[in-house]
Amino acid sequence: MDSLPVMVGKRLVFGVVTLIAISLMIAVGVELLPGDLAQAILGQSATPETVAAFRRELGLDLPWYTRYITWLGNFMTGDMGTSLANKREISELIGTRLGNTIFLAASAAIVAVPLAVFLGMMAALYRETLFDKMISMTTLSTISFPEFFVAYILIVLLSVQWSVFPSISNIAPDMPLGRKLYAVALPALTLILVVVAHMMRMTRAAIISLMMSPYIEMARLKGIKRSRIIIHHAFPNALSPVINVIVLNLAYLVVGVVVVEVVFVYPGLGQLLVDSVSKRDLPVVQASGLIFAGTYVLLNLTADVLSILANPRLRHPK
């Protein structure tokens, strides 16, 4: 029976605890690992002096908790350290890339959300019709497709067969908005297709379970007009699950962006993360991974809060 701010506060704390727990697990993991991380990164040919110097640089000669606390303190104050690969400031590396990733995800979301909610509602309201079956079949197959498959099909169609859009999306900060949108067209379209499928499926399920609830049936039996049932009875109750679906899929979008960025060589945070993992550039991986995860956790939190706001019954859990 908590009041709303207390509930939000609780979940926020849980989110932060999650992030700290995961970063702690990574720190302990580095410690528990059999073998020497510095040796593993530098390779077998490195001399003992180089390895020792590298260990000092990574802080591996300090006990893991000292290293972790220093890192956490620095991270909180915005100092993310420097990259091992090219010695650049991580905050500087991440800055523009984060902006690019948000630009891509946002342009996909702006199209995907209204489209998916509309199509999902239509499929639910006209259930078992040809339209509904078509939508179900398309979503089932799109969900089964890996993101890169969708991406390459789009490249084949829109970039190789008909040269409409570029297959490599290069964007620079000083480009005008129109050029930027043109450059991200294909990656955004890929994300839209994948996310719309998921979102449509979930919206449809939410609306159908709503339309089968007893009070809707009661209203129908009383002979109320269909439009009135939908607007007065179904809509206020549909708000909460649909908002939930939207925000959960935005969270999914944030992670799905990683693969798509790699396909289109898009200069975003996901590309940086993947590159750094293969170079084993730990500070960069940790920083960019936690930014992704933080966004994800925050969006999930928003989903919880919004659905509580839209549905007061959730404030009194059984």
Next chain:
Amino acid sequence: MLRDVLKALLNAPWSAKLGLVIIVINVTLMVFAPVLSPFPETEVVGDVWEAGFWANDCTPEGIAAYECWDEINRDREHKVLLGTDHLGRDLFTRLLYGARNTISIALVTTILSFAIGISCGFLAATLRGWVDQGLSRFVDVIMAFPTLIFALMILSVVGTSVGVLIVVIAILDATRVYRLSRAVAMDVEVMEYVEVARLRGERIWWLMRREILPNTLPPLVAEFGLRFCFVFLFLSALSFLGLGLQPPTADWGSMVKENAGAITFGIYTPLVPAAAIAILTIGVNLVVDWFLRKAAGLRDEY
């Protein structure tokens, strides 16, 4: 028993039959890969990105400058059915061996994840108390974190090898299995027959294996199919990012990545393994869909 299964299969909708056919074909290819494939796994048989049976442009000046398929394969004992990859290896052979590696690793991972997830879930449901609390909070923490990002962070610490991949993905995936198996076991655990067995003095292992497991099987079997799809796609995505199975092992995800450059020349080689991944996933999904409707009447709204 067998007759019932056959009857159910015959009465299945066309979508489920299609799914089953896809699965059977994939398993056959996977098991008999060394017999069916015309070349050894890593043998270089020709030029880079030769065309497959669809080659139709015989003039050297043609768009792709390819010769006819017969012409290409004139000096070979076997024809390269689907063309060659970025190193001139036979794509069809790589696809067969790829089925072997990718599917078997995904299968092992899913089985491991179910072993972990079900035993922890059932333990939490039967013991309750602090075991349940501890496991559930731990799972909450892991599930609050995006799986791909978590996997990437772990892989950057421990490096990529088949064993590491299997264990990492299995543990991450086990959290979902845990949630489901705990929930279904909670329902079964309060039944009288479990109570009777408990009073009879049966051990916890017996309770889990003989009383709870048989009564929670249908949803778990369906979940196995769905989790397999997820693990399979996840593994392919990691391979595609270059962080999964390492070359020269054939694997569908890495085959897409290695041949990705071809696409801008209008050569569709990378689409073949990508399509293979998609087709298998659709097949499994179709069967699971049918199974769910049939077995429990669960999730009918999907």
